[in-house]
Amino acid sequence: MFAATALALLVVMALALARAFLGPTLYDRILAVNNFGTKTVLLLAVMDFLSGRPDFLDIAIVYALINFISVIGVLRFFEYALQKTVEQGE
Amino acid sequence: MVRDVISWIFLLSGSFFCLTGGIGLIRFPEFFSRIHAASLTDTLGASLILIGLMFQAGISLTLAKLIMILIFSLLAGTTASHAMAKAALKSGMCPLDQIDRGRQPTIKSYRDQDIT
Amino acid sequence: METLIDIVLLSFLVFTALAVAKMNDLFAVVMLSGIYSLLSASWFLDLDAVDVAFTEASVGAGISTLLFLASLKLVGRYEKRTRYRPLLALGVVLVTGTLLIYGTLDMPHFGLADTPVHQHVAPRYLNDSMAEVGVPNVVTSVLASYRGYDTLGETLVIFTAGIGVTSLLRVSRRTKQEEQRNVPADMQQQIILRVVAKWMLPLIMIFAFYVQFHGDYGPGGGFQAGVIFAAGVILYTMLYGLSTTQEVFRQELLELLAAAGVLIYGGVGIVCMILGGNFLDYNVLRHDPVHGQHLGILLVELGVGITVATVMITIFFKFTWRTVKHKYIIK
Numbered sequence: 001m002f003a004a005t006a007l008a009l010l011v012v013m014a015l016a017l018a019r020a021f022l023g024p025t026l027y028d029r030i031l032a033v034n035n036f037g038t039k040t041v042l043l044l045a046v047m048d049f050l051s052g053r054p055d056f057l058d059i060a061i062v063y064a065l066i067n068f069i070s071v072i073g074v075l076r077f078f079e080y081a082l083q084k085t086v087e088q089g090e
Numbered sequence: 091m092v093r094d095v096i097s098w099i100f101l102l103s104g105s106f107f108c109l110t111g112g113i114g115l116i117r118f119p120e121f122f123s124r125i126h127a128a129s130l131t132d133t134l135g136a137s138l139i140l141i142g143l144m145f146q147a148g149i150s151l152t153l154a155k156l157i158m159i160l161i162f163s164l165l166a167g168t169t170a171s172h173a174m175a176k177a178a179l180k181s182g183m184c185p186l187d188q189i190d191r192g193r194q195p196t197i198k199s200y201r202d203q204d205i206t
Numbered sequence: 207m208e209t210l211i212d213i214v215l216l217s218f219l220v221f222t223a224l225a226v227a228k229m230n231d232l233f234a235v236v237m238l239s240g241i242y243s244l245l246s247a248s249w250f251l252d253l254d255a256v257d258v259a260f261t262e263a264s265v266g267a268g269i270s271t272l273l274f275l276a277s278l279k280l281v282g283r284y285e286k287r288t289r290y291r292p293l294l295a296l297g298v299v300l301v302t303g304t305l306l307i308y309g310t311l312d313m314p315h316f317g318l319a320d321t322p323v324h325q326h327v328a329p330r331y332l333n334d335s336m337a338e339v340g341v342p343n344v345v346t347s348v349l350a351s352y353r354g355y356d357t358l359g360e361t362l363v364i365f366t367a368g369i370g371v372t373s374l375l376r377v378s379r380r381t382k383q384e385e386q387r388n389v390p391a392d393m394q395q396q397i398i399l400r401v402v403a404k405w406m407l408p409l410i411m412i413f414a415f416y417v418q419f420h421g422d423y424g425p426g427g428g429f430q431a432g433v434i435f436a437a438g439v440i441l442y443t444m445l446y447g448l449s450t451t452q453e454v455f456r457q458e459l460l461e462l463l464a465a466a467g468v469l470i471y472g473g474v475g476i477v478c479m480i481l482g483g484n485f486l487d488y489n490v491l492r493h494d495p496v497h498g499q500h501l502g503i504l505l506v507e508l509g510v511g512i513t514v515a516t517v518m519i520t521i522f523f524k525f526t527w528r529t530v531k532h533k534y535i536i537k
Contacts, residue, residue: 001098005139008105010214012112017218019115019124020241021225026233027121027178033237034170035115035128037267038163039108040244042139044251045159047211049146055424056251057155058417059260062434063244064159065410066268068166069441070240072399075177076444077275077529078233162409169402 002050009043030074037067093145100142108135121178122185129171136163208252215249230285236274243267256425257345260417264433269518272440276525280532327352340496341422341503349427350503354486358471361510365468368517372461375524377531384534385527386449396445403445410438418511422500428507432514439519448526457523460516467513474505 013036020032044060114127140160147153222242226235243266250259314321331348339347349357418431443451475486483490488502 001094001101005101005105005142006211008109010211012108013218014214015112015116017221017241020234020238021221025121025183027174027183028124029234029237030174031121031125031128031171032115033241034167034174035111035132036241037244038132038136038167040248041159041163042108042136043248045140045143045156047248047251049143051208051254056256057152057159058420058425059247059251059256059263060159061155061162061413062260062417062430063247063263063267064162064166065413065434066263066437068170069268069437070271071170072173072403072441073272073275073444074237075173077279078177162406165402165406169399173396173399 002046006043006046006050009039009046013039013043026078030071034067034071037063037070041067097142097145100138100145104135104138104140104142106135107131107138111135120185121183122175125171125175125178129167133164133167136160136167212249212252215245215252219245219249230287231283232278232285233275233283236271236278239274240267240271243270257343257427257430260425260430261433264430264437268437269433269440269522272522273525276522276529279529338495339499339503341500343422343424345425346421346427346503346507347499350506351488351499354475354488354502354506357506357510358475358486361468361471361513364517365464365513368464368520371521371524375528377524377527381527381531381534382449385447385530388534400445403441407438407442410441411435414438414515418507419504421507422503428510429514432511432516433518435511435515436518436522439515440522443522443526448523448530452523455519455523457520460520460523464513464516464520467509467511467516470509470512471506474502474509478502 016032016036016039020029020036023029023032041060041064044056044063048056048060108131111128111131114131115124118124118127137160140156140163144153144156147156219242222238222245226238226242229235229238243262246266247259247263250256250262318324331352332344335344335347335352336342339351341347414431414435417426417434418428421427421431439451439455474488474491478487478490479485481490486502486506488499489495491498491501
């Protein structure tokens with residue numbers, strides 16, 4: 001049961017990685033990284049139950065937090081830089 | 091036994107939704123449709139998988155932590171996709187179906203811009 | 207099943223590393239480095255190294271990404287193309303790599319119980335930790351008690367990094383005025399993000415305290431707690447502006463706290479010497495050695511947590527002042 005879920009999550013992580021490599025625009029990559037982070041949180045929660053030591057959920061909470069903060073940081077840092085590039089290209 | 095069956099159902103449906111989200115991420119043509127696929131299925135799949143795990147945990151500290159992860163993931167995931175879509179809109183990208191409607195973004199379509 | 211997860215994670219790591227080397231767009235490289243850290247942390251978790259995974263997740267995927275982004279805003283976004291092909295460098299790297307792999311063929315197998323590295327102090331730590339130190343998490347007891355002196359050195363390294371950044375990047379008054387004038391007005395549009403961040407901030411801080419004080423019984427400890435605390439403050443700063451946050455986290459307070467953390471750590475060692483033991487010998491702190499160890503570990507982890515949190519916040523503030531200066535003053 002957990003093995004099947006873990007396998008499905010690994011497949012989704014591979015797909016998200018592929019989008020992070022390919023994605024033509026910047027925002028595709030940010031989306032892929034965010035998705036990857038969420039799937040990692042789920043994979044961790046499942047791996048806790050797989051290995052039989054459900055003490056690792058703290059790490060899942062930290063990942064969810066860090067994922068969120070990284071995406072917000074990326075967007076805050078680059079919102080105005082991109083707008084400037086757009087205005088200069090006119 | 092009943093608990094295991096219920097967990098199976100939740101975990102399998104959760105993984106199914108996550109998988110469809112991943113496939114959508116690869117196959118959709120442009121950013122706004124991809125974000126639609128990824129964030130919707132992400133939230134639902136994550137909630138189902140976490141609820142399935144909650145049935146396995148029983149009443150313990152693990153259950154409390156799983157509830158915390160669920161609440162946090164719901165809150166943070168949706169906010170992050172909102173922030174991404176808003177940032178993309180503000181920087182001039184527009185969905186492909188709104189180019190012909192006379193909308194005036196700063197860039198005509200996301201293929202013309204040099205933000206790659 | 208675990209071997210399969212190991213193989214898949216390691217191959218993801220290889221692909222990500224190749225993509226990082228190949229890509230020209232430094233922004234994508236930063237994002238992929240974040241993925242690399244997440245993958246490493248998952249792999250550490252699969253190897254049962256929980257504390258290391260914790261630290262790698264918080265530092266590598268969180269703080270490093272943000273600091274890289276702050277510096278990326280100051281330099282160009284695209285890497286300059288090299289005009290020559292560095293074949294000599296490739297040859298040197300290949301030869302060295304091959305020699306290293308050849309050298310590792312001689313090493314004992316991974317995880318065997320009778321390798322030389324597991325014979326010296328490791329059996330003593332594992333067998334006697336519960337009796338001598340009394341905390342269930344052996345990593346914390348080794349880090350804070352058996353090898354407390356090394357951890358003091360690590361804390362000093364972090365403190366020195368903070369000193370270096372503080373002395374190199376100075377903030378002028380004009381930058382502060384510009385920031386106060388421009389940035390909070392820009393951020394008024396981010397209503398949803400601001401509300402959500404305001405809800406989350408107390409929860410993040412409570413979680414940081416939980417990790418700090420729960421480090422004896424589960425994964426955690428001073429380093430991870432400090433980084434989580436800093437991440438919460440950084441989230442608030444990104445959405446409310448630097449001047450708003452610096453009304454609470456003033457620069458003088460941060461510098462004072464960073465030094466205070468290191469002082470607590472060293473002070474515990476000196477108090478142990480005054481009470482008759484060796485430096486950082488916690489047995490003499492209380493009437494009972496095990497209680498003394500508990501008190502000593504609590505205090506030094508507190509010192510580590512305080513220093514790490516304040517230094518991370520300081521470094522982020524200094525970098526962000528620079529980007530504000532570049533945005534509003536140097537057009």
